[in-house]
Amino acid sequence: MTGLLEPHAIGQSLTRLDGPAKVTGTAPYAFEQPVGDPLHLFPVQATIARGRVTAIDSSAAEAMPGVAGVLTHTNAPRLASDEDRELWVLQSDQVAFRGQFVAAVLAETPEIARHAASLVRVEYAEEPHEAELRADSAKLYAPDELLAGEPTNTFEGDVDGALAAAAVTVDQTYTTPMEHNNPMEPHATIARWDEDGLTLYDSTQGAHTVRVTLAPVFGLDPRQVRVIAPYVGGGFGSKGMPHAHNVLAGLAARMAGGRPVKFALTRQQMYSIAGYRPPTIQRIQLGAGADGRLTALAQDVIELSSKIKEYAEPTGKGTRVMYAAPHRRITHRLDPLDVPVPTWMRAPGECPGMFALEVAMDELAVACGLDPIEVRVRNDAEVSPESGLPWSSRNLVACLREGARRFGWERRDPTPGVRRDNGWLIGTGVASSTYPVYRLPGSVAMIRLLGDGRYRVSIGAADIGTGTWTALTQVAADALGVPCERVDLRIGDTALPMASVEGGSSGITSWGSAIVAAAQAFRDQYGTEPADGAEVVAETPDNPDAARFAMQAFGAQFAEVRVHVDTGEIRVPRMLGVFAAGRIINPRTARSQFIGGMTMGLSMALHEQSVMDPRFGLVVNHDLAEYHIAANADVGDVDAIWIDEHDPYVNPMGSKGIGEIGIVGAAAAVANAAYHATGIRVRDLPITADRFLS
Amino acid sequence: MIPFEYLRAEDAASAVAAVASRPTAAFLGAGTNLVDHMKLGVASPELLVDVSRLPFDEVEPLPGGGVRIGAAVRNSDLAADPILRSRYPAVSRALLAGASAQLRNLATTGGNLLQRTRCVYFQDVTTPCNKREPGSGCSAIDGYTRYHAILGASSACVATHPSDLAVALTALDATVVVLGVHGERQIPLADFYRLPGDDPHRDTVLEHGELIIAVDLPDLPFAARSTYRKVRDRASYAFALVSVAAALDVADGSVRDARVAFGGVAHKPWRATRAEEVLRGAPISDESFLQAAEAELAGARPLAGNEFKVPMARNTLVAVLRELAQEEAR
Ligand SMILES: Cc1cc2nc3c(=O)[nH]c(=O)nc-3n(C[C@H](O)[C@H](O)[C@H](O)COP(=O)(O)OP(=O)(O)OC[C@H]3O[C@@H](n4cnc5c(N)ncnc54)[C@H](O)[C@@H]3O)c2cc1C
Numbered sequence A: 001m002t003g004l005l006e007p008h009a010i011g012q013s014l015t016r017l018d019g020p021a022k023v024t025g026t027a028p029y030a031f032e033q034p035v036g037d038p039l040h041l042f043p044v045q046a047t048i049a050r051g052r053v054t055a056i057d058s059s060a061a062e063a064m065p066g067v068a069g070v071l072t073h074t075n076a077p078r079l080a081s082d083e084d085r086e087l088w089v090l091q092s093d094q095v096a097f098r099g100q101f102v103a104a105v106l107a108e109t110p111e112i113a114r115h116a117a118s119l120v121r122v123e124y125a126e127e128p129h130e131a132e133l134r135a136d137s138a139k140l141y142a143p144d145e146l147l148a149g150e151p152t153n154t155f156e157g158d159v160d161g162a163l164a165a166a167a168v169t170v171d172q173t174y175t176t177p178m179e180h181n182n183p184m185e186p187h188a189t190i191a192r193w194d195e196d197g198l199t200l201y202d203s204t205q206g207a208h209t210v211r212v213t214l215a216p217v218f219g220l221d222p223r224q225v226r227v228i229a230p231y232v233g234g235g236f237g238s239k240g241m242p243h244a245h246n247v248l249a250g251l252a253a254r255m256a257g258g259r260p261v262k263f264a265l266t267r268q269q270m271y272s273i274a275g276y277r278p279p280t281i282q283r284i285q286l287g288a289g290a291d292g293r294l295t296a297l298a299q300d301v302i303e304l305s306s307k308i309k310e311y312a313e314p315t316g317k318g319t320r321v322m323y324a325a326p327h328r329r330i331t332h333r334l335d336p337l338d339v340p341v342p343t344w345m346r347a348p349g350e351c352p353g354m355f356a357l358e359v360a361m362d363e364l365a366v367a368c369g370l371d372p373i374e375v376r377v378r379n380d381a382e383v384s385p386e387s388g389l390p391w392s393s394r395n396l397v398a399c400l401r402e403g404a405r406r407f408g409w410e411r412r413d414p415t416p417g418v419r420r421d422n423g424w425l426i427g428t429g430v431a432s433s434t435y436p437v438y439r440l441p442g443s444v445a446m447i448r449l450l451g452d453g454r455y456r457v458s459i460g461a462a463d464i465g466t467g468t469w470t471a472l473t474q475v476a477a478d479a480l481g482v483p484c485e486r487v488d489l490r491i492g493d494t495a496l497p498m499a500s501v502e503g504g505s506s507g508i509t510s511w512g513s514a515i516v517a518a519a520q521a522f523r524d525q526y527g528t529e530p531a532d533g534a535e536v537v538a539e540t541p542d543n544p545d546a547a548r549f550a551m552q553a554f555g556a557q558f559a560e561v562r563v564h565v566d567t568g569e570i571r572v573p574r575m576l577g578v579f580a581a582g583r584i585i586n587p588r589t590a591r592s593q594f595i596g597g598m599t600m601g602l603s604m605a606l607h608e609q610s611v612m613d614p615r616f617g618l619v620v621n622h623d624l625a626e627y628h629i630a631a632n633a634d635v636g637d638v639d640a641i642w643i644d645e646h647d648p649y650v651n652p653m654g655s656k657g658i659g660e661i662g663i664v665g666a667a668a669a670v671a672n673a674a675y676h677a678t679g680i681r682v683r684d685l686p687i688t689a690d691r692f693l694s
Numbered sequence B: 001m002i003p004f005e006y007l008r009a010e011d012a013a014s015a016v017a018a019v020a021s022r023p024t025a026a027f028l029g030a031g032t033n034l035v036d037h038m039k040l041g042v043a044s045p046e047l048l049v050d051v052s053r054l055p056f057d058e059v060e061p062l063p064g065g066g067v068r069i070g071a072a073v074r075n076s077d078l079a080a081d082p083i084l085r086s087r088y089p090a091v092s093r094a095l096l097a098g099a100s101a102q103l104r105n106l107a108t109t110g111g112n113l114l115q116r117t118r119c120v121y122f123q124d125v126t127t128p129c130n131k132r133e134p135g136s137g138c139s140a141i142d143g144y145t146r147y148h149a150i151l152g153a154s155s156a157c158v159a160t161h162p163s164d165l166a167v168a169l170t171a172l173d174a175t176v177v178v179l180g181v182h183g184e185r186q187i188p189l190a191d192f193y194r195l196p197g198d199d200p201h202r203d204t205v206l207e208h209g210e211l212i213i214a215v216d217l218p219d220l221p222f223a224a225r226s227t228y229r230k231v232r233d234r235a236s237y238a239f240a241l242v243s244v245a246a247a248l249d250v251a252d253g254s255v256r257d258a259r260v261a262f263g264g265v266a267h268k269p270w271r272a273t274r275a276e277e278v279l280r281g282a283p284i285s286d287e288s289f290l291q292a293a294e295a296e297l298a299g300a301r302p303l304a305g306n307e308f309k310v311p312m313a314r315n316t317l318v319a320v321l322r323e324l325a326q327e328e329a330r
C-alpha cells in the first residue's frame, strides 16, 4: 500500500493551463509548426481492395510546374523492417486494402500536390477480396492473445450444463458496427531529415511511441528520431500508434533534399489510413435463477481483423470483471479481411463488449421481472470473477444507487411502451460501466530546480486535449509540496525523458507515479535545502499491489429516451453518469472527460457507423457529412458526477483513469431506455428510426 | 482539384455569356456544394463565374400577390424574411431544417436548388456512377441505399435530390426564372427537375449557361398554414430520410384544397398530386390522410435497404396533415 499524496493542488478545479494559448490560436498543432520552406505531400490511394500494382504512369504529374517528385514503390527509399506491415509503405507492388498508399506527390504547394496526385495513373492486377465480417466465415481463427496480452478464451465450470438447468435464460446476438475515431484534428505530420536523423512534428498520443516504433522501420537508432507534439487535437486511440502517413512523410522527406515535408490527411483519407474500431458480432448467453442471480455467463465474440496486421479487440474483457457467475465462457474469433488496419478506439474492448453485456442484463431483468438495477446489485462480484483477487476498490453498487436517486428511478414503471407525451414514447434505461486501472511501465520524470524557485518537471508525455498539462502540474505540485505556480511542466517531446503512450486511460497513473517517485528522490537526495540546478530522474515504479488486487473503475449510466410514434425518430433528452474512479485530480477536466465519453457513447448509440461496401472494400460514408457524429441538437442534458472513493492501492495519487470509462455502457443505457419506451429491443447499433417503424 | 479561373460577374447578361460560351465554365454561388465537388474531383470547371454578388438579393412582392425571391438571397436571410415566415412558413421551415447555420449564412437560393445528390458513390470518383460518368454503372442500386429513392427511379440511377428548400417550393407551385443567351424563361419547379430515366447525368431541364435569377411564389393564401417536417438520422445537420412539405385549406370539417410534396424519396422533390386528389373534398380524419398517403406511395418501389422509407413517408405525411388540420381548427 502506498501512502497517498496529501491533496492540495489535487482536487482543485484548475482551468486549463494551455487554454489561453488554444483559444487565442497560438498553440501550435503539428501542421502549424513553423518550419522554413516546406514541401507538401499528397498521396495516391489504391482503388482496388487486393492485388498488385502493374504500372504507374506519373509523367503528367512530374511534368507539372511545382512538382518536386513522385514517390512510388519503385523509387521510394527502402525501409529496414517489414515486421509491421501497416508501416511497410511503398515497398512492394502488393495492394492489401483499398485506400492503401500506392504513390505520392511532393510539391511546392498543397494544391499542386493534390492536383498532380490526381494525374498519376495506376494500373492494377485485381484479385478477389473479402471485406465483410461474417459469423460463418471459414477463416475464423482464435488469436494467440488479445490486444494487450489478455487471454483469447477463458472458461470456468460447465456453462452449457448451467444454462440447461437455469430457471431463466437469455440467448441473443448483438452487433456493433465499424466506427471511426474521427478526432477533430486530422492526422498530420511534418517530417525533416538532417545529419542527426529524422524529426517529426506529429499529431500523436505518444511522441516516444512514435520514436520507438518508427526508428526500426527506418533502420535508425531511436536517438536519431525526434518527435515533437505539444498540442494534439484529439485522438481517441487513432493517434496511439504511428500509421502509414508517418512513414510516407518520412520517406518523402528523405527525397526532399533536407526540406521539411508537410502532410495532413484529408478527412476521407483518415478512413483508410488512421484506424477504426472493428465491427463485432457477439452472442451472449445468460443463465440465472428466478431471483436473477447468474449461474452461467457466456460471451462468444466474432470480430474483424485485417489480413496484414492482426488486431484483436478485447471485446469480452469487461465481462470478465463485471458480474459473479460460477460457470463462465468468454471467447474471441477473428475474421481477417482485405481491409484497412483497425486500431484502438476509446475503450477498445469494454466499449463494444459492454454494449452487448449490458443490454443482455436488461433482458435478464425483464425475463426475471426484476428491476434492472436490482439485477446488477444481486450479481455484484465480491472478488474479481476470473482472477479471484479482491478489489482495490469497487463501488458499482454505490454508483447505481446514487444514480437511481438522482435520476428519479424509484418512480419508474417497468412496463415498456406505455408512457406517451405529445406523440413521443418515453423510457429510461440503465447500464453499468467499467474500465481497468492501467499502469504502463517505463516512463521517466526529471525534476530540476530552476534559479527562480520553480521546479522544471520534464516528461515526454502527451496532452491530446484531455488536460494533461494541467493535471500533471497539479500532481507535480503536490508531489513537490509547492503551489502549481512553482511547477514548470514540459511534455510532448522526445527530447524529454521517456513516457508511455496516452492510451488505456493510463496517463496520470503512469506519468504521475514517475513524477511522484522523482519528487521523492529529489527530497531524498537534496533534503530541504536543494541548490539551484539540483536534478533527479526517476522511473514509474512497479506497483506491488497490482498482484494482490484487481483494479478497476466502475460507473453507472442512465438515459432517458424519446421515440416518435409516427416517425421512429429518437431523442435522448437526459443522460447521467455516476462514476467511482478513485480520487479526481481536477474536477473540471475530469468532468469534461466523463461527459465527453458519454456524448461519444450517445453518438455510438444513435449515429456512428462506417458503412463498408463489401464489393469495393470501401467505407462509403467517409466524411463528416455522411458519417454522423452526434451534433449539438442531439445532445441533451448530459451530466456526470462521481462518488468519493478512497483507493490507497492504485497509485500515490489514489486516482483511476477516466478518459475512457465515460463511453462504456452509455450506448447500452440508451438501447435499454429505447426498449422501455417502445417495447422494441434493438440489439444492433446504431439505433436508428427505421427500427421502430412498422 | 484542377487549376481554374475565377471571374466575378458584373451583371447577369455577361455572366450568362461567359458561361454559355464555354462548356467547362460554371456559375458559382457560395460554393458550399460546388467547391466540395471540385476538391473531390466530382466537378472540374475551368472557369468559375461568381454570381453570388449579382443584385438578385431581395425578396419582393409581385404584382398579383406573389413574391419573387432573388437567386442570390442567402438561405438564412430567406428563412428569416417576414413575408416568407407569415405567408409561406413551409419555405422558411424547410430552409431552417437544412444544413447548418454557417452553411445557410452563405448558401444562395440558386445554388441551393442546384445542389447535387448526396449519393455517396456520386461523391467518390473511385466508384462507378452513371450520374457522374454516364455509362459507368450505378453503384448504389446494390449498395448503400439508405438515402436513395423509392419513387420514380430508374435502373440507371436511384439518387435523391437533397434540397429541403426545393421540396417546400415545389409544394407551393413555385416557378424558376432563368436567363439564357436567348433571354428569360419561366419554368414551373414541378417541371424543372428531371427523373433519372436513362440520362441521370442531368438533374434539371436547364441548358448549359442558363442562370437562375429568381424564384417566384404565387399568391396562395392557405400557404400561410403550410409546414415542413423533416425526418433524419440526426436531430439537426443531416439530410432527409423523408420529408414532407404541405399546406392545407380546410372548411366545415373537410379539405378544400391541399399542396403536398415529399423530399428524400426521389430524384426530384416529389409533388404528391395523387395524395392531393384524394385529399380534396375528403373529410378531415386520419383515414383520409392515410388514404392520401397510400395513394401516393402505391407506386413506391423501395430498394433493398430502404424499405423503411415507405412507412416513414406514410406516417410523416399523416402526422403533418393531422397537425395542419388541428392548427386550422384552432
Ligand atoms: C455538410 C452539409 C450539410 C448540408 N445539409 C443540407 C440539408 O440538410 N438540406 C439542404 O437542403 N442542403 C444541405 N446542404 C447543402 C447546401 O444547402 C448547399 O450546399 C447550398 O444550398 C448550395 O448553395 P451555394 O450557393 O453554396 O451553391 P454552389 O455550391 O455555389 O452551387 C451549387 C450549384 O449550383 C450552380 N449555381 C449556383 N448559383 C446558380 C445560379 N444562380 N444559376 C445557375 N446555377 C447556379 C453551381 O454552378 C453549382 O452547380 C448541406 C451542405 C453541406 C456541406
Ligand code: SF4
Pocket (backbone or CB within 6 Å): B117, B119, B120, B121, B122, B128, B129, B130, B131, B132, B137, B138, B139, B140, B141, B156, B157, B158, B159, B200
Ligand atoms: S444512384 Fe445515381 S448518383 Fe448514385 S451511384 Fe447510382 S447513378 Fe450515381
